[in-house]
Amino acid sequence: MIDQDFILKSYNSKVERGSVKWSSPSNIALVKYWGKRKNQIPENPSISFTLSNCKTITEVTYTKKKSTEFSFEVFFEGEKNEAFKPKIQTFFERIESYVPFLRDYHFNIETSNTFPHSSGIASSASGMSALALCLMSIEEDLGVDYADDYFNRKASFLARLGSGSACRSIEGELVVWGKNKSTESSDLFGVRFDGDIHSNFKDYQDAILLVDKGEKQVSSTLGHKLMYGHPFAKERFLQAHDNLDKLKDILSSGDLKEFIKIVESEALTLHAMMMTSMPYFILMKPNTLEIINRIWKFREENNSNICFTLDAGANVHVLFPKAEESKVYDFIKSELVAYCQNGHYICDSVGNGAKRL
Ligand code: DP6
Numbered sequence: 001m002i003d004q005d006f007i008l009k010s011y012n013s014k015v016e017r018g019s020v021k022w023s024s025p026s027n028i029a030l031v032k033y034w035g036k037r038k039n040q041i042p043e044n045p046s047i048s049f050t051l052s053n054c055k056t057i058t059e060v061t062y063t064k065k066k067s068t069e070f071s072f073e074v075f076f077e078g079e080k081n082e083a084f085k086p087k088i089q090t091f092f093e094r095i096e097s098y099v100p101f102l103r104d105y106h107f108n109i110e111t112s113n114t115f116p117h118s119s120g121i122a123s124s125a126s127g128m129s130a131l132a133l134c135l136m137s138i139e140e141d142l143g144v145d146y147a148d149d150y151f152n153r154k155a156s157f158l159a160r161l162g163s164g165s166a167c168r169s170i171e172g173e174l175v176v177w178g179k180n181k182s183t184e185s186s187d188l189f190g191v192r193f194d195g196d197i198h199s200n201f202k203d204y205q206d207a208i209l210l211v212d213k214g215e216k217q218v219s220s221t222l223g224h225k226l227m228y229g230h231p232f233a234k235e236r237f238l239q240a241h242d243n244l245d246k247l248k249d250i251l252s253s254g255d256l257k258e259f260i261k262i263v264e265s266e267a268l269t270l271h272a273m274m275m276t277s278m279p280y281f282i283l284m285k286p287n288t289l290e291i292i293n294r295i296w297k298f299r300e301e302n303n304s305n306i307c308f309t310l311d312a313g314a315n316v317h318v319l320f321p322k323a324e325e326s327k328v329y330d331f332i333k334s335e336l337v338a339y340c341q342n343g344h345y346i347c348d349s350v351g352n353g354a355k356r357l
Pocket of ligand 1: 028029031032033034040046124162163164165166220221224270311312
């Protein structure tokens with residue numbers, strides 16, 4: 001499919017008002033997206049587990065209007081929110097040619113997260129995917145009839161233009177984004193991983209340890225830009241392709257030891273890219289490293305399959321098979337919680353994607 005396939009050509013502009021509501025999850029990448037080209041095209045493919053509990057719930061009410069300016073208000077957790085508006089304005093500008101009714105209506109966007117706002121958890125994946133899905137449902141209200149497949153693809157295509165990783169939040173349980181030789185995928189939208197998934201990876205657990213709940217010093221958007229002219233960029237992009245090929249086989253064979261190697265190496269490589277860009281920066285905190293070392297020790301001593309991954313921040317995602325759930329939570333409570341800000345962590349697991357409410 002190409003960009004043009006996502007342009008909405010005609011719709012019933014007589015519809016006066018309506019309301020749609022979606023819940024959309026966050027996701028955690030196993031092979032990381034870091035570096036992009038113009039129009040939110042990723043430099044390398046990525047794959048993620050869709051999460052289940054960390055979600056954004058968004059309701060959009062639309063009312064026909066006369067003026068041709070974009071018009072919208074945002075309410076976050078019940079309160080009017082000005083801070084989110086510029087990002088949504090940019091999103092509307094980027095997607096306008098695919099969703100031409102944006103100027104015909106005023107939108108009231110009411111949104112809330114199931115996870116604490118100041119948790120350092122990126123809400124852009126769940127937030128932008130929920131908004132994209134609402135716009136897709138409005139398209140349907142305006143009389144466009146979509147097959148499920150196309151609906152999800154266009155929702156993911158639009159979400160990508162809001163935030164790259166958001167395109168991996170529409171479906172579950174594993175989603176691939178970015179062209180590569182081993183899976184059916186596209187640079188324009190995320191698709192469900194089409195390979196076999198061994199039972200070891202069913203219902204995989206993710207305990208998110210909140211090490212630092214503050215705003216991070218360097219945004220992902222800036223971090224992506226620093227991959228231009230980065231001395232290791234070329235090798236890194238090739239490595240991501242290679243890791244995705246390997247992960248495809250691992251997901252089908254159920255080899256947990258090999259899974260751990262790829263996932264931890266991807267997390268550390270992501271942070272190594274940050275530390276070797278110009279300007280360089282470090283998003284890990286001393287407690288991030290403390291937790292990583294304790295995970296390694298616990299794994300060694302208990303013959304466990306626990307491992308970690310990181311996104312662009314200090315928080316640690318602790319990944320483990322369902323079968324180890326009680327053992328790992330005992331470990332988290334007795335040892336790791338001491339390194340979390342105010343002892344906070346979130347229990348999550350792999351989920352099935354967004355839902356219309
Ligand atoms: C480190 O999707 O937040 O989480 O496209 O600029 O919105 P933008 O960036 P974003 O980048 C996320 C990067 C990551 C890795 C990943 O999720 O693959």
